[in-house]
Amino acid sequence: MRVLLSTIGSRGEVQPVLALASELRALGQDVRLCVPPDFRDWLDELGFDVVPIGPELRATGSSHHGKPTPEQIRKSTEDTVTTQFETISVAAEGCDVLVAGGALQFATRSIAQRSGAAYVYASFCPITLPSDLHAPPPMPWRSPGEKENRALWAEDAQRWNSFFGGKVNEFRAAAGQAPVDDLPGHVFGDRPWLAADAALAPWPEPGDPRIVQTGAWIWPDERPLPDELREFLDAGEPPVYFGFGSMRAPGAVAEAALAAARAHGRQAVVARGWADLVAADAPDCLGVGEVNQQALFKRVAAVVHHGGAGTTTAAARAGAPQVVVPQMYDQHYFAGRIRSLGLGAATDPGVPTVSSLTSALEVALRPEVASRAKAFSGRVRGDGASVAARHLLTTVPLASA
Structure with a gap:
């Protein structure tokens, strides 16, 4: 089976994806990684097939990297969606399963649907997935005042649709796909994974069949200290x-x-x-x-x-x-x-x-x-990536995108 693992985040998103990739490779699977170019040399050295996506991210860590203007934000959102559709479409060729890890994964599920590949969305923190028992992550644009969690999630969805939905649907229309009117629901899918440790970051609804909590994806770092x-x-x-x-x-x-x-x-x-x-x-x-x-x-x-x-x-x-x-x-x-x-x-x-x-x-x-x-x-488990890899091989290929 050929698996594409995609993320557009920093090392905090890339290293867990590497952990899953390593487990899948150990199980004899063909793995490709689609990650920012900052990490290409590192992953090349580890022997992975890497497709870089977007610009290098490291410059954003500078304190001199100014606050973006509204026009820059608008252009950035359009560029992000465009880059994902163009790059992940190529990276996904010949893949049986597409796994999107972390935030802002707008294109992967649409691409999976086109090709007939299975699709999984994985979050690294419980509050990035909707639940009536917690609010979405705090954001600077959040409107002030007390609101129920459900209303805050609806507000979040409206913003996703407003900022990114139009561009996503442009690409879907060009490929003959129907538009999506609930972009976060589309991205998360019917049964997203939570790649977080159950003791440190538990899902607030134990036994919830909508969520698969695999445990944190931890890459065993064997480098000696300098x-x-x-x-x-x-x-x-x-x-x-x-x-x-x-x-x-x-x-x-x-x-x-x-x-x-x-x-x-x-x-x-x-x-x-x-x-x-x-x-x-x-x-x-x-x-x-x-x-x-x-x-x-x-x-x-x-x-x-x-x-x-x-x-x-x-x-x-x-x-x-x-x-x-x-x-x-x-x-x-x-x-x-x-x-x-x-x-x-x-x-x-x-x-x-x-x-x-x-x-x-x-x-x-x-x-x-x-x-x-x-x-x-002693309560923090180290086998989350192994759990996820076995789950991927035994259940996900049977699911539709």
């Missing part, structure tokens, strides 16, 4: 890790991070991330690039991060206390989960300060939080 990092860790007490992934962040965040760590008598490891943060030239601070988080997080006193699904899961699985600094989308959900589970703390949304980081670390570095995080780590 010598410089290993020597830094060996030389003293466990440091505090600060990393904000693909998020925009001003350079002053690195200075605030070190000051907050020092306030608790800790050293700091600062990940450069897509914002290219520069760590202080000091013996108690080390800057790192892309490293094996699974190995590193087992050796730190706390993980301070943006709250992406992948980083939150990696830290929880490593047993590390966490401080979440949420900025957008599902990050607010994971901030709430870390607080409610007693695994750490969260700051207010926005740029973190010395004060906010110091206060949050005061909570995360408490001995009882460390004990709770270590105990919780």
Whole structure:
């Protein structure tokens, strides 16, 4: 069977897709990946067939990347839909199953329907899938005031249809397909998958037959830590890790991070991330690039991060206390989960300060939080990608797109 796995997100979306691809390949399946060009070299080295989609995303992590104008947003939405239809159509040739992972997957199901391939949509966080028991992810355009969850989801659907539906239906009409009037319902399909850990990010309706919760798709990272990092860790007490992934962040965040760590008598490891943060030239601070988080997080006193699904899961699985600094989308959900589970703390949304980081670390570095995080780590499963791969092979090819 030939499977296309598609995502247009950052590493937080690409690495789970890689995890599923690796499991499928181990089971003898032919796998193709359609991902942003930022990740092509990495996946090429791992021996996967890669089709790049869209422009490189890394530049969006810069704090100098300005807020888009309404006209830029309109053009961007049209370009996104066009790029997906043009690129995924080519990538999907000869494929039996198309799996769309993460947000803003507008074209994949239409392409599956044209070719007769099976289709699966996979989310990495519960609140990105509709339920009367939770609201959609917070967004800056959300209208103020108290509304029931169902009304908020209807508002979300209206915006999807308004921003993206017209362009999607243009491509569908050109291919002789009927228009869709509920774009999110079309994208999610009848039985979407939730690729999130059931202990950390459970679906709010246990036993709901509409959702397949596979568990988080975790790629087993076997890279050794760089010598410089290993020597830094060996030389003293466990440091505090600060990393904000693909998020925009001003350079002053690195200075605030070190000051907050020092306030608790800790050293700091600062990940450069897509914002290219520069760590202080000091013996108690080390800057790192892309490293094996699974190995590193087992050796730190706390993980301070943006709250992406992948980083939150990696830290929880490593047993590390966490401080979440949420900025957008599902990050607010994971901030709430870390607080409610007693695994750490969260700051207010926005740029973190010395004060906010110091206060949050005061909570995360408490001995009882460390004990709770270590105990919780045993509940976080690592077989979600394997579960998903077996499910794909045994059930999905029998379903229609």
